[in-house]
Amino acid sequence: MNFYSFARGVVKVVLSPIYPVKVIGHEHFPKTDGVLLCTNHIDNLDPPIVGITAPRPVSFMAKEELFNVPILGNVVKRLKAFPVKRGMSDREALRVGLKLLKNGEVLGLFPEGTRSKDGSLGKGLAGAGFFxxxxxxxxxxxxxxxxxxxxxxxxxxxxxxxxxxSLREQKASAEDATEVIMNSIKELIDHHS
Incomplete structure (x- = not known):
């Protein structure tokens, strides 16, 4: 058993009794090939909740500061996350993300870039559209x-x-692609709230 599977099991045991989770739409998740998983961001517990409910291991792009925290930084790294510098174009993070997708892995993103203060869906950043x-x-x-x-x-x-x-054919901008993604997330929220 690898560290990711072990940690996923531990997190599930700890979080599930406190935050019971209903999962809808597992059947929509591709079983193979690269997946860009784009999620709204309402709490610091979002990454572990997605990690225990997604059918495949997820590599999250996470704020660089987390990797500098003693112990936590090492754990986050071993959980397949990789750092991104916030507030600027981080070419290294973009390169790592594209490589994960090309290698058939799951890249997890919170397109808003930060947690929502009031739980409402914010504007997505261009990074999601880029990927x-x-x-x-x-x-x-x-x-x-x-x-x-x-x-x-x-x-x-x-x-x-x-x-x-169709967006790829039209050579749409990353911003336009992100808007389509955010609208899809909003529809899911509206339909299931």
Whole structure:
């Protein structure tokens, strides 16, 4: 058993009794090939909740500061996350993300770039659109519907992959592609709230 599977099991045992999770749409998640998983961001617990509900291991792009925290930084690294410098174009993070997708792995992103203060969906950053247009990965929208309150049910919804072919053909901008992704996440939230 690798570290990711072990940690996933531990997190599931710890979090599941406190935050019971209903998962919808597992069948939409591609079983093979690269997947760009784009999720709304409402709480610091979003990455572990997605990690224990996604059918495949997820490599999250995480803020660089986390990797500098003693012990936590090492754990985050071993959980397949990689750092991104916030507030600027981080070419190394973009390169790592594209490589993961090309290698048939799952790249997890929170397109808003930061947690929502009030739980509402914010504007997505261009990075999600960049990965969607520059790779042939399936783009899967995901909605976490809270709030995070002990013993209250959380819902995690995996939507059908978004067809990005027409946007790629039109040579759409990364911003336009991100907007399509954010609209898909919003539809999941509206439909299942």
């Amino acid at each position: 969607a247009l520059r790779s042939n990965a399936a783009v899967v929208p995901c909605a976490i519907i809270g709030p995070y309150k002990p013993f209250k049910r959380l819902t995690v919804v995996y939507g059908k992959p978004i067809d990005m072919d």
